[in-house]
Each structure stands twice: as C-alpha cells, then as structure tokens.
Amino acid sequence: MSVIGHFTLTKDGGWAGTIRTLTINARVRLVPNDNRDQDNTPAYRLLLGHDRIGDAWEAQTTGEDSCSYLRVRFDDPILSEPISAALFPGKDGANAQLVWNRRRAG
Structure with a gap:
C-alpha cells in the first residue's frame, strides 16, 4: 500500500489536500x-x-475493528483506467491519508 495523499477536514464537511503520484x-x-x-x-x-x-463513496471496513472510509476514484489522463484509492481518517478525525494499492494481475 502506498500513501498518495494527505487531507484535512474542511468547515463544510469535505476534505482538502494534495494527491501525489x-x-x-x-x-x-x-x-x-x-x-x-x-x-x-x-x-x-x-x-x-x-x-x-x-x-468518492462512503464505505465501511469489515472485521472486528470496523471503520468508516471513503472509496475514491479519479482520472489520470496518462492512465487507461481510473485510479481507485481509499481515504482513511486518522484517529483525530481531522486528518486523513489517501491510500492506493496496486491491482494484482491474475
């Protein structure tokens, strides 16, 4: 998994940050x-x-320690498919990381 973004909560209930790939x-x-x-x-x-x-869509992890996150999908003009990532809020709820995981072939 790679962290490709860092976000902070905004006053309107959204998130602002940077995506770096x-x-x-x-x-x-x-x-x-x-x-x-x-x-x-x-x-x-x-x-x-x-x-x-x-x-981005609201989602929930499975398992004993379930947590809420956002499934994020966005376009990169160079790639043939959109990038799928997940925005996980930190424990403080005011910061979050955008995480990307390479698709496995097969």
Missing part, C-alpha cells in the same frame, strides 16, 4: 455532494480547481 501533484478538494437522489450516488465530488476529476 508519478504523474499527478495537485491540490484537490473532496466536496460533499448535495444532489444524492439515488443510493449509488457519490457522497463527494473530487475537484481540481473547478473541474471534477473524480468521486
């Missing part, structure tokens, strides 16, 4: 999605400036 180095925001008319609608929009580059 081999091809991306950008300040972005996860903004709450006020238009959630269906169950599968993303909870957040991932914005780079005013441009939407991805979305």
Whole structure:
C-alpha cells in the first residue's frame, strides 16, 4: 500500500489536500455532494480547481475493528483506467491519508 495523499477536514464537511503520484501533484478538494437522489450516488465530488476529476463513496471496513472510509476514484489522463484509492481518517478525525494499492494481475 502506498500513501498518495494527505487531507484535512474542511468547515463544510469535505476534505482538502494534495494527491501525489508519478504523474499527478495537485491540490484537490473532496466536496460533499448535495444532489444524492439515488443510493449509488457519490457522497463527494473530487475537484481540481473547478473541474471534477473524480468521486468518492462512503464505505465501511469489515472485521472486528470496523471503520468508516471513503472509496475514491479519479482520472489520470496518462492512465487507461481510473485510479481507485481509499481515504482513511486518522484517529483525530481531522486528518486523513489517501491510500492506493496496486491491482494484482491474475
């Protein structure tokens, strides 16, 4: 697993931070999605400036020590598929890390 982003909680209930990969180095925001008319609608929009580059959905880990996180999916113009990552809040609830795990072939 690789940490590709660091975020802080914003006053509007979203997150602001930086995503760094081999091809991306950008300040972005996860903004709450006020238009959630269906169950599968993303909870957040991932914005780079005013441009939407991805979305995030609320999720829950399984197991004894279950915790809430955000499943984040965003585009990188160089890659043929979107990047899937997970935003895990820290114990303080005000900071979070965006974690990416390489897909295994097979």
